[in-house]
Amino acid sequence: LTHRLVAQKSTICADENPAYDGLAFHYDLCRVNHSQEYCSIDGTTNNLAESFFARFRRMIMGVYHKMGNNYMMHYANETAWREDFRYQSDKDKFDNVLKRCLKARPSRDLTGYWQGNKKPTAKFGLESLCLEASNDNQYLAVA
Template sequence: MSLNLKSLFDFLKSNPSEQDCIGYFEKRRWKDKVISPFDPNSKVYKCANNRYKCKNTGKYFTVKTGSIFRNSNISLQKWFLALYLLSTDKKGISSCELAKKLNITQKSAWFVLHRLRYISNLPEFKVMLGNSVEIDETFIGGKNKNRHRDKKAPHCQGRNWKDKIPVLGIIERDGNLITQTIPNTKQETVNPIIRANVKEGSNVYTDEWYRHGDLYKNFNHQIVNHSIKQYVNGNASTNAIENAWSHLKRTIIGTYHQVSKKHLQRYLNEFTLRFNTRKHSEQERFDLVLLSSVGKSLSYKELCKISI
């Protein structure tokens, strides 16, 4: 079985059945040999209703077992459409919109999207960045002029800790992006994260916020001074990471409108996935996320218990 994932029109035109989706997932997950999630060395018997039996353990399983789709009453056909829409739409899709498209409740759609965001944190992109790397932080939250007067801060420039969430961004030029929520933008908080994700000796470009730090000890650190309206200083600039922030904020403002501090990192994972797979075809991105669902699980109770 194959899916036509060149466009949404082609995806809907092919209109795969539930059995087609099960067959597609089985082919991608197991290739030509079904493997028991309970004992990889066990012989497997094929049973009715897309079930299999593990000989060594006596347990039954399906292709959903041991994946993010386990114990879900939502059909795999709807999961596939949700995954396609989330991974291909440049600004994501809201739970209200997805609920209408899948004919499910908004609560179910919200949970579906968060489980897909959960598996979007792919290990393929957890690699050390190098060569030329830009670093900057941004603050997610409302504009100062729109705040309640108790929260307004004179000359704030967006750095109000009452309702803003700081996010660190590290991007390799023409390469991958890393985004991470942080408690603050102090040097002692940010610098260890940078050293853990950037190869020593790389060219690191930042704005003047980092001018008093010690990045020069591990990297070729160069600065652009935005306070004097300097945006390019030789090879130094933060234009690439600023472009990423622009796309992120348009995604939040245009689609989600607001996000909570509790779940922001998952929205960042979703955005970072699309950014880092910008050169992938829709088919490649779909398969990449689909395979990442194996070995993952997230219950509704676990999702709601996440602490901040």
């Protein structure tokens, strides 16, 4: 999943969780040990990711109440947009969304939703690597 969603030669900032060890071979991996420091001497921090996930959890509890994993990319894109533009005025946010809507092509995931066109359940981990080219790239480009 990381190889599908993270560009090659990207820098990934993470904490000391051993789950990230395998990424060091493919990406520039910077670590911060939160038991010793808030951010490393060279400025490495993963606070942007922690802020994103805190906002995402609040959306689940306060806005949506239930999220299916088949539309998780849409929810994640909305959360990222809210995180990126949280300091802009409501007018600027509206203009930004309107420009993106006018630029985007019709969604194959949402067109005909009420007529029964439902997106299949998302696959994670190794199972996700077996998927054919998905429509997610369109939403990543627009986001």
